Amino acid sequence: MSESAAPVLLRPLDLLGWWTIFVVSSLGRFGAFLTAAVAAMVTPPLKFWAFVDRINFIGFRSLLIILLTGAFTGMVLGLQIFLTLSRFGSEAFLGPAVALSLIRELGPVLAALMVTGRAGSALTAELGIMRITEQIDAFEVMALNPMRYLVAPSIFAGIITFPLMTALFDVVGIFGGYLVGVELLGLSPGTYFGEMQTFVDFADIGLGFWKSVSFGIIVTWVCTYKGFHVGHGAEGVARATTQAVVLSSVLILVWDYFIGSVW
Amino acid sequence: MIKVEGLTKRFGAQPVLRGIDLEIPTGSITVIIGRSGGGKSVFLKHLIGLLQPDAGRVLVDDQEITRLSGDALDAIRRRYGVVFQGGALFDSMRCADNVAFPLREKMRLPRIEIGKRVDSALAQVGLEGMGQKYPAEVSGGMRKRVAIARALVTEPEIVFFDEPTTGLDPVLVNTIHHLILDLHRRHRFTAVMVSHEIPEIFEIADRVAMLHEGRIVEVGPPAQLQASQNRIVQKFIRGEPEGN
Numbered sequence: 001m002s003e004s005a006a007p008v009l010l011r012p013l014d015l016l017g018w019w020t021i022f023v024v025s026s027l028g029r030f031g032a033f034l035t036a037a038v039a040a041m042v043t044p045p046l047k048f049w050a051f052v053d054r055i056n057f058i059g060f061r062s063l064l065i066i067l068l069t070g071a072f073t074g075m076v077l078g079l080q081i082f083l084t085l086s087r088f089g090s091e092a093f094l095g096p097a098v099a100l101s102l103i104r105e106l107g108p109v110l111a112a113l114m115v116t117g118r119a120g121s122a123l124t125a126e127l128g129i130m131r132i133t134e135q136i137d138a139f140e141v142m143a144l145n146p147m148r149y150l151v152a153p154s155i156f157a158g159i160i161t162f163p164l165m166t167a168l169f170d171v172v173g174i175f176g177g178y179l180v181g182v183e184l185l186g187l188s189p190g191t192y193f194g195e196m197q198t199f200v201d202f203a204d205i206g207l208g209f210w211k212s213v214s215f216g217i218i219v220t221w222v223c224t225y226k227g228f229h230v231g232h233g234a235e236g237v238a239r240a241t242t243q244a245v246v247l248s249s250v251l252i253l254v255w256d257y258f259i260g261s262v263w
Numbered sequence: 264m265i266k267v268e269g270l271t272k273r274f275g276a277q278p279v280l281r282g283i284d285l286e287i288p289t290g291s292i293t294v295i296i297g298r299s300g301g302g303k304s305v306f307l308k309h310l311i312g313l314l315q316p317d318a319g320r321v322l323v324d325d326q327e328i329t330r331l332s333g334d335a336l337d338a339i340r341r342r343y344g345v346v347f348q349g350g351a352l353f354d355s356m357r358c359a360d361n362v363a364f365p366l367r368e369k370m371r372l373p374r375i376e377i378g379k380r381v382d383s384a385l386a387q388v389g390l391e392g393m394g395q396k397y398p399a400e401v402s403g404g405m406r407k408r409v410a411i412a413r414a415l416v417t418e419p420e421i422v423f424f425d426e427p428t429t430g431l432d433p434v435l436v437n438t439i440h441h442l443i444l445d446l447h448r449r450h451r452f453t454a455v456m457v458s459h460e461i462p463e464i465f466e467i468a469d470r471v472a473m474l475h476e477g478r479i480v481e482v483g484p485p486a487q488l489q490a491s492q493n494r495i496v497q498k499f500i501r502g503e504p505e506g507n
Contacts, residue, residue, distance in 0.1 A: 134351035141311050141345040142365045143337035 040152035050153040058119040059161030070169035074176025095192035096199035098177035107170040112215035120223040124244040127227025128237035155220045162216030269319035281477035292454040297474035303457040344414030344422040350406040352398040359394025384412040404435040424456040
């Protein structure tokens with residue numbers, strides 16, 4: 001083998017090694033970031049008002065979009081499931097079908113995706129701008145831990161608000177299904193809700209709850225990490241925001257499958 | 264005294280600092296001058312502890328800070344005030360809250376005492392009655408002054424100024440320089456300033472260090488640099504382009 005051929009042949013190995021180091025070090029940084037955030041969450045002083053502000057930012061300001069998407073998701077489910085069940089003469093199961101779809105799967109996933117689009121992206125952009133304008137450095141040189149002020153309250157707020165947003169999404173969705181199934185397509189209200197009580201149990205609600213809690217952690221973790229480690233200038237903020245939304249959305253779907261398959 | 268020994272830093276293949284040695288006497292105003300992109304701000308970030316060097320060390324009163332982290336580094340930083348290039352004011356807070364922030368978070372002071380100190384700090388920089396405005400609602404010069412007030416409100420021993428007059432008109436440049444000089448006379452802090460405001464900076468500096476391509480090429484009192492025979496220093500002071 002000639003001397004010049006060896007480096008060319010080794011190039012794929014070189015790239016594989018580089019990629020492996022990149023992935024492992026990125027995961028390490030992600031992990032270290034969450035560890036530092038958790039440490040800031042569980043040690044005093046807790047920044048209560050920063051936490052309240054993040055509840056407002058992530059939760060309250062996402063209410064409208066959650067109500068809208070929840071209602072229309074329930075209405076679409078009501079329509080499609082009614083049409084499918086009517087082929088088998090099983091329209092009576094519309095209520096449990098809508099409720100189980102929302103509570104176990106669509107509620108946590110769609111609510112998380114909606115909050116990611118509205119609040120997650122804003123969280124990354126806000127922290128990214130703070131980073132490039134040296135506001136995060138200002139915390140550090142004041143001998144103050146920026147994780148305590150900027151990251152821990154967001155993750156804590158995510159853990160609280162995501163289940164609440166999901167619950168709202170589920171309830172509004174169930175009433176959306178009711179509107180279509182009962183008010184428009186003529187199913188009796190008693191059948192819609194009665195069968196729901198028979199088929200939906202606490203395990204289903206528990207699955208939806210734990211999914212939403214984990215999505216709250218994933219979204220706020222990814223979005224604050226990306227904002228904290230933004231590149232240079234406006235382009236860096238734009239890229240970090242896009243990455244945060246895409247990565248959060250992918251992780252929501254991957255984790256949804258994982259947790260759903262082991263529950 | 265701040266002592267810098269053999270400070271070296273590179274970003275990827277690009278060397279930025281190539282072995283800097285410098286002493287910054289206590290109570291002096293030391294100004295780092297040099298061309299844009301010459302490593303001045305990177306050097307300052309090493310003094311503050313925002314960057315770790317590849318080699319060399321920074322000593323503050325004989326304590327090496329380059330190997331410190333966490334609480335030990337915070338203990339040193341409590342003695343610092345920093346005025347960032349763009350001010351780095353928290354844009355979600357009013358100017359008065361920006362100035363009050365380090366007092367509220369670092370010192371257990373009664374609310375009335377904090378209010379008094381904030382009013383006094385804003386008055387010292389000529390911004391009485393402007394505290395209720397947000398940073399976005401005031402001019403660039405006012406933002407710099409709020410940043411100076413925030414840096415000085417905790418009465419630090421060492422204050423770092425990263426190009427505090429960049430982007431300001433000549434009148435405001437002069438105003439900020441005289442404000443810094445006046446505050447320095449009153450509080451006697453050690454000031455380290457990065458600037459390329461030539462020749463205005465010679466009026467306020469006790470010592471000037473010229474940083475060029477990652478090295479200190481000359482350091483001394485302003486008169487020494489103005490009379491320097493070093494061609495790099497001469498060209499920079501006269502504003503001549505390189506290569507002539």
